[in-house]
Amino acid sequence: MTLSNPPKCIIHNGTCLLHCSRRMLQILSLELSQVDGGLVELYGYIAVQDQLDPLLNYVVNFSRDDPIVVEQGSLINMTGPKRGIDMFDLTLIEYDMRIKTGEEEKNDLQLIDGASLIGSAGEWDQLHTVRIPGNYGAVDITFSRFNSAVEATVEVLISEVLCSFNLLLSCLTSQMNKEIRLFHGAIAGSRGLQRSVVAIPWDSSINLEFKVDALSSSSNQHYCSFMAKVHGHDTQEIKTLFALISVKVTWSMLPTGLGYLY
Structure with missing residues (x-):
């Protein structure tokens, strides 16, 4: 998230003209x-x-x-x-x-x-x-x-937990037909999940799928999507039968190189 909020941007119609994917x-x-x-x-x-x-x-x-x-x-x-x-x-x-x-x-x-x-x-x-x-x-x-892609950092906070449940969190970009598994495990109380960093193609979206189920029942699926940006952040909340899920996606471009390997 190094350049998620860079100074001296040139914004035109909501789009930064200075920074690119x-x-x-x-x-x-x-x-x-x-x-x-x-x-x-x-x-x-x-x-x-x-x-x-x-x-x-x-x-x-x-x-x-x-x-x-x-x-x-x-x-x-x-x-x-x-x-x-x-x-x-x-x-x-x-x-x-x-x-x-x-x-x-x-x-x-x-x-x-x-x-x-x-x-x-x-x-x-x-x-x-x-x-x-x-x-x-x-x-x-x-x-x-x-x-052509940008960096998306996904942060998920689980709160207002009513009972223990299983959570499978997957990510799918709008240009790929294969999911990226971000988390799979049991949730017993309020907690934040480990941050996940994903490359998202420009002019596409990041689609997050939350499969939520009790420890002995079938799963319920919830979704949220965000269009790619050069920088800034987006948030969304999902209310499930078991807990409140808060999602934050921080957008950033990669900085210039600090050094070269070759």
């Missing part, structure tokens, strides 16, 4: 595509490094003391990125994911380890799925490179 990369999902056995405990990280900032921007980051339980064909919950991913030229994806097998780390299995480059060749504004193979399994990464 940029090429961005969006990771839509990570799936455990191959693994021996049923449920496994995963830990480690998957991170991106772009030409905007040399620091790693974590998409997944779980410690060995707090692994996630995943089975083959299931999504790996993404905890990031923390900011939008620049796709000016090359973007590096670095990964080190392991399977916890016992008390000692030396007995753990290496799922994937290494790095890959995503370049500018090929079709833009399309879905791409690439398999990252390893010695004890593989991870499928689905991504899209947007030729």
Whole structure:
């Protein structure tokens, strides 16, 4: 949200003429595509490094003391990125994911380890799925490179909770037919969800779907949508049978690079 409220804008008919969208990369999902056995405990990280900032921007980051339980064909919950991913030229994806097998780390299995480059060749504004193979399994990464996009930071506050319920929050842009899972879990009381950063193509919208259900009943679906902006923010409230859901989307363009990798 670095440039969500920049100074000295030139506004004409509600549109900023000074700031513009940029090429961005969006990771839509990570799936455990191959693994021996049923449920496994995963830990480690998957991170991106772009030409905007040399620091790693974590998409997944779980410690060995707090692994996630995943089975083959299931999504790996993404905890990031923390900011939008620049796709000016090359973007590096670095990964080190392991399977916890016992008390000692030396007995753990290496799922994937290494790095890959995503370049500018090929079709833009399309879905791409690439398999990252390893010695004890593989991870499928689905991504899209947007030729013109802005950064949307989604903040969700749950309040006035009447009883415990399950919540599945997904994001769908108006140009993509694949959802991005932002949250999946139980809500027991008032809380704010972790911020989610999503790249939204220019002249499109971000569509949020909230699947809400009691712990033993079918789900009710609620929706809200916001058109992309260069900066500023939008808010909306959703009243459900279980709680009040307040949504805030903060719009920002990516700043100019702090340094270059190459």
